Amino acid sequence: MACSDIPFEHTISEVRVARIHGEYVINPTFQQMDEADMDLMVGATKDNIMMVEGEMDEVSEQELIGALKTAAEAIKPMCTLQDELSKELGKDVKREYDHEINDEDLRQQIKTELYQPAYDVNKQALEKQARHDAFDKILADFLEKYDAAHADLKEEELEEKHAEATRYYEDVLRDAMRRCILDEGKRLDGRQTTDIRPIWCEVSPLPMPHGSAIFQRGETMSLSTCTLGTKLDEKLVDDVLEKSYQRFLLHYNFPPFSTGEAKAQRGVGRREIGHGHLAWRGLKGQIPTDYPYTVRLVSQILESNGSSSMATVCAGTLALMDAGVPMKKPVSGIAMGLIKNPGEEKYAILSDILGDEDHLGDMDFKTTGTRDGLTATQMDIKCDGLSFEILEQALMQAKAGREHILNCMLETISEPRAELKPQVPRIEAFDIPKEFIGAVIGPGGKIIQQMQEETNTVITIDETDGKGHITVSAPNKDSIEAAIAKIKGIVAIPEIGEIYEGTVRSVMPYGCFVEILPGKDGLLHISEIDWKRLESVEEAGIKEGDKIRVKLMDIDPKTGKYKLSRRILMEKPEGYVERERRPRPDRRSHREGERHE
Amino acid sequence: MNVITKKVQLPDGRTITIETGKVAKQADGAAVLRMGNTVLLATVCAAKDAVPGTDFMPLQVDYREQYSSAGRFPGGFTKREGKASDSEILISRLIDRALRPLFPSNYHAEVYVQVMLLSADGVDQPML
Numbered sequence: 041m042a043c044s045d046i047p048f049e050h051t052i053s054e055v056r057v058a059r060i061h062g063e064y065v066i067n068p069t070f071q072q073m074d075e076a077d078m079d080l081m082v083g084a085t086k087d088n089i090m091m092v093e094g095e096m097d098e099v100s101e102q103e104l105i106g107a108l109k110t111a112a113e114a115i116k117p118m119c120t121l122q123d124e125l126s127k128e129l130g131k132d133v134k135r136e137y138d139h140e141i142n143d144e145d146l147r148q149q150i151k152t153e154l155y156q157p158a159y160d161v162n163k164q165a166l167e168k169q170a171r172h173d174a175f176d177k178i179l180a181d182f183l184e185k186y187d188a189a190h191a192d193l194k195e196e197e198l199e200e201k202h203a204e205a206t207r208y209y210e211d212v213l214r215d216a217m218r219r220c221i222l223d224e225g226k227r228l229d230g231r232q233t234t235d236i237r238p239i240w241c242e243v244s245p246l247p248m249p250h251g252s253a254i255f256q257r258g259e260t261m262s263l264s265t266c267t268l269g270t271k272l273d274e275k276l277v278d279d280v281l282e283k284s285y286q287r288f289l290l291h292y293n294f295p296p297f298s299t300g301e302a303k304a305q306r307g308v309g310r311r312e313i314g315h316g317h318l319a320w321r322g323l324k325g326q327i328p329t330d331y332p333y334t335v336r337l338v339s340q341i342l343e344s345n346g347s348s349s350m351a352t353v354c355a356g357t358l359a360l361m362d363a364g365v366p367m368k369k370p371v372s373g374i375a376m377g378l379i380k381n382p383g384e385e386k387y388a389i390l391s392d393i394l395g396d397e398d399h400l401g402d403m404d405f406k407t408t409g410t411r412d413g414l415t416a417t418q419m420d421i422k423c424d425g426l427s428f429e430i431l432e433q434a435l436m437q438a439k440a441g442r443e444h445i446l447n448c449m450l451e452t453i454s455e456p457r458a459e460l461k462p463q464v465p466r467i468e469a470f471d472i473p474k475e476f477i478g479a480v481i482g483p484g485g486k487i488i489q490q491m492q493e494e495t496n497t498v499i500t501i502d503e504t505d506g507k508g509h510i511t512v513s514a515p516n517k518d519s520i521e522a523a524i525a526k527i528k529g530i531v532a533i534p535e536i537g538e539i540y541e542g543t544v545r546s547v548m549p550y551g552c553f554v555e556i557l558p559g560k561d562g563l564l565h566i567s568e569i570d571w572k573r574l575e576s577v578e579e580a581g582i583k584e585g586d587k588i589r590v591k592l593m594d595i596d597p598k599t600g601k602y603k604l605s606r607r608i609l610m611e612k613p614e615g616y617v618e619r620e621r622r623p624r625p626d627r628r629s630h631r632e633g634e635r636h637e
Numbered sequence: 638m639n640v641i642t643k644k645v646q647l648p649d650g651r652t653i654t655i656e657t658g659k660v661a662k663q664a665d666g667a668a669v670l671r672m673g674n675t676v677l678l679a680t681v682c683a684a685k686d687a688v689p690g691t692d693f694m695p696l697q698v699d700y701r702e703q704y705s706s707a708g709r710f711p712g713g714f715t716k717r718e719g720k721a722s723d724s725e726i727l728i729s730r731l732i733d734r735a736l737r738p739l740f741p742s743n744y745h746a747e748v749y750v751q752v753m754l755l756s757a758d759g760v761d762q763p764m765l
Contacts, residue, residue: 169663246756247674249705254660261660263755265705273710291717295680295751300663302684302747305699308717336716338705340753342661342678463708 042122047134050085051126053118057082057111059096059103064110070281078103080417082111086119088424089431095321098369098413101435105428143204150208154178158209158216165230168259168345168394169300179209214400218379221388228396229258236374236392236441241354241452243362250464251363255355255449257392259345261298264355266363268333268464270513271500288324289336292316292352298344315349319373322353322408322416323360326367332467332511335365346395347375349418353408354449363464364457369410372446376438378403378430380423389434391441402426407438411446466520467513476531477501477508479559487530487558495523529557534592534602539609544586547577554590554604562602564590571607571616651761674758676706680751687745694740695747698733700725702754702763 041048058068058076065072073079080094089112096104126132161174183202190198220226225233237258246252251266274285292315296303319339327335337359339352350373357370377393380402390397398404402423408416460466472480480501481488492499497514510527514520534540540556551565567573569580582588590604640658647653654671661667664680671677688695702725704711704718711718721729732752740748754763 246676246706248676248708248756248758250708252705252756259663263660265703265755267705267708267710269710273716275716276714289716295753296749297661297664297667297680297682297751300665300682302682302749304697304749305701305751307719334710336705336710338703340703343663345663465708 042126043129043131045131045133045135047137050087051119051122052083052085052090053115053122054081054083054091055111055114055118056080057107057114059099059107064107066110066114078107080104080107080111082108082115084112084115084119086116086123088421088426089419090421092417092419093318094418095325095416096414097325098410098415100413101432101439104414104417104435105432108431109428140207141200141204143201146201146204147208150182150205151212154182154209154212155216158212159220162216162220162228163224163226165226165228167229168396171228171396175213179206182209217396217400218381221379221390222381222384222386225388227390228394233388234391234437234440236444239445239448241358241449243358243453248463250461251359251361251365253355253358253362253453254342255351255358256343257347257351257354257445258394259343260348260351261341261343262339262348262351262355263342264337264339264352264359266356266359266365267336267338268363268365268460268467269336270334270465270467270498271511272498273334273336287331287334288320288327289334290316290320290323290352290356291336291338292319292341292349293339294341294344294348298341298348315352318349318406318416318418319352319356319408322373323356323367323371325415326357326369326371326410327360328366328368331365332469333365335360344395346393346398347373347406349373350375350406350408354445358449358453361453361456364460366456369412370446370449371408371410371415372442372449373406373408373416374438374441374445376403376405376407376434376441377401378405378421378423378426378434380426380430382424387430389430389437391437403434405434405438407435407442409439409442411443465513465515466517467511468520468524469509469511470524472508472510472527472531474503474506474508477503479530480508480510480527491523491526495519495526497523499523499527526558530559532557534560534562534595536592536594539589539591541587542590542604544582544584544588547582547584549576552577552582554588556590556592556602556604560602562590562592562604564588564604564606568593568603568605568607571610571613672761674756675761675763676754676756677763678753678755682749682751684747688747691745693745694737695745696733696737696740696750697748698729698736698750698752700729700732700752700754702757706754706757707759 042051055066056068057080058065058073059078060068060072060076068076077097078099080092082089083091089108092108157178158175161171166174183205187198217228240256242254244252245254246265249265250268253264255262274287275289277284277286292312294312295305337356339355341348353371353373360367374391375393377390377397378387378401380387393401403421405419406417407414488499496519497512500511502509512520512523514523534556542554542556545553545555545561551563553561554564555561566577569577574580588606589609590606591608592602593605594603640656642654642656645653651672656669657667660669661678661680664682667680669676669678701721710716732750757763
């Protein structure tokens with residue numbers, strides 16, 4: 041813009057300011073960002089902050105101001121540089137333009153005739169729809185009279201006049217609303233500047249989602265649901281400079297019926313992405329980093345009259361707690377506004393602004409936070425000369441508002457539910473030694489696939505820090521236990537003296553092979569099947585596929601083969617005499633100790 | 638809040654509950670319908686005036702299912718509900734075709750009906 045002659049009032053610049061180990065750093069590197077506990081983007085002119093957006097790790101209002109001051113200082117030279125550039129290029133003289141046709145008489149007429157009626161409607165503190173209707177009627181009545189008085193004008197000319205009148209009337213409304221607040225401390229809906237609209241919360245309004253909540257504040261309502269998913273539900277972030285997986289998602293939807301508009305439902309718009317992102321930033325720090333579930337919040341705005349992103353933060357907190365997500369601390373959010381006319385001492389800071397107060401006011405300053413500090417912020421400022429004192433005052437007023445909102449929320453649900461709801465899939469995570477990863481997966485994934493199929497679970501393995509990190513997710517408790525038992529079986533090292541429930545894999549003339557743990561077969565010698573002498577394995581009624589209980593007697597130190605016994609678990613018949621065996625000295629030395637136990 | 642609730646019983650004893658006045662109050666009409674653990678929200682919004690020159694009934698019905706209603710994550714890259722699926726469109730059409738003939742023939746304002754599946758237990762069929 042500075043290099044062009046496009047009309048533009050001030051040069052601006054934007055910096056990222058992060059706090060790293062207590063120091064504010066301007067435009068940090070990717071590496072530095074990993075250690076930051078505060079991350080703010082600030083856009084400002086030489087004199088005024090215009091835009092702020094960021095997330096932080098529960099910092100105080102004063103710390104946020106500190107970061108803003110640092111950013112504002114860093115931006116000044118960047119603006120000066122652009123001003124110099126603009127001057128050198130000769131672009132400080134902007135192009136001529138003429139985009140509006142104005143009828144100053146009409147403007148004046150509307151101002152004198154409509155200001156008072158608009159002001160009076162303002163003072164009546166009507167609900168949104170009624171107020172809009174009342175405002176519209178004032179203009180409609182005026183236009184009717186105007187048309188009658190200007191019957192000589194052509195239809196197109198009248199239409200043009202109507203468009204102009206609407207524009208002037210908008211200014212009148214803006215003025216009326218602002219004066220009413222500044223002079224009488226009375227807002228469009230009758231509130232004092234610090235008042236928060238009435239709040240109503242409900243948890244579990246829906247039976248089947250894993251968590252759900254309604255948060256209503258005045259005429260703004262969010263219905264939020266929380267879904268718990270597995271590792272496979274993580275969202276891949278595949279950007280040019282970032283590749284990662286997101287384990288916490290928040291989606292914000294703003295259907296047209298929330299404001300009563302007769303419009304088609306469109307795909308997700310930029311506004312929805314932005315609002316969702318802000319709420320996401322406000323909440324994400326409170327989800328434990330080692331939480332095994334992937335978490336998705338969806339906020340449906342069912343009614344809207346301002347601050348629906350902040351309602352999303354509140355409803356999101358409630359839905360998370362309703363689902364039993366052990367969030368560290370609950371988060372609430374509020375949108376603050378400001379009325380400040382240029383050159384006038386008086387100003388008003390508004391808590392919990394309405395849609396119209398955002399539109400007609402000078403600031404939209406959203407903050408989210410826990411009781412202990414701020415977690416995210418987004419601010420747009422439309423006026424000049426906003427001092428840091430006013431900003432700090434707004435932040436402190438916001439803090440009081442957030443506390444009030446949080447208290448209302450906690451009256452409905454004071455902490456995360458201790459138990460997940462029964463329909464929630466179960467997830468358990470544990471580590472196994474690295475060398476077993478291959479055994480769990482099996483050749484070509486055969487073992488892991490078989491386990492998943494048999495137990496109706498999803499099993500994932502990651503190699504991290506020299507260990508195998510396993511996550512098992514299952515639709516219910518039984519199947520998760522079955523799957524874990526199978527994995528533990530593979531990972532377990534058979535121990536001498538342990539009793540196993542094994543499966544007969546093959547039958548041989550000299551005994552049978554029994555799988556005691558998945559992939560681990562041992563020999564059950566014919567002499568170890570029963571106390572009485574058997575001629576064949578079949579005589580004991582044992583066949584392939586049978587499940588039998590066996591005890592691991594020994595592991596051959598050389599070959600690692602397992603020697604099993606079945607008869608040791610059976611009662612020894614009275615008068616049993618150990619049969620003489622043909623001498624096999626090399627092996628006998630092993631057995632002797634156990635044989636006579 | 639002025640909440641009105643009505644119940645109707647099916648021949649086999651299952652109950653359908655219809656509630657209005659609690660949510661989506663800025664729509665021209667909104668109702669929450671429950672049967673067992675299945676919950677649907679239906680809203681309707683109409684334009685005040687017809688677009689000049691309209692000689693048909695500009696009705697649009699959108700039936701959408703939320704994955705969270707069944708405790709599931711949406712698949713795909715975005716992990717978010719996107720374009721309507723064929724089955725959602727077919728159900729939208731079922732609603733559309735039932736509603737369309739009932740508007741006065743000289744009524745031409747745009748009407749938008751939105752039905753959202755909020756909770757589903759896999760027992761009762763939400764499209765019914």
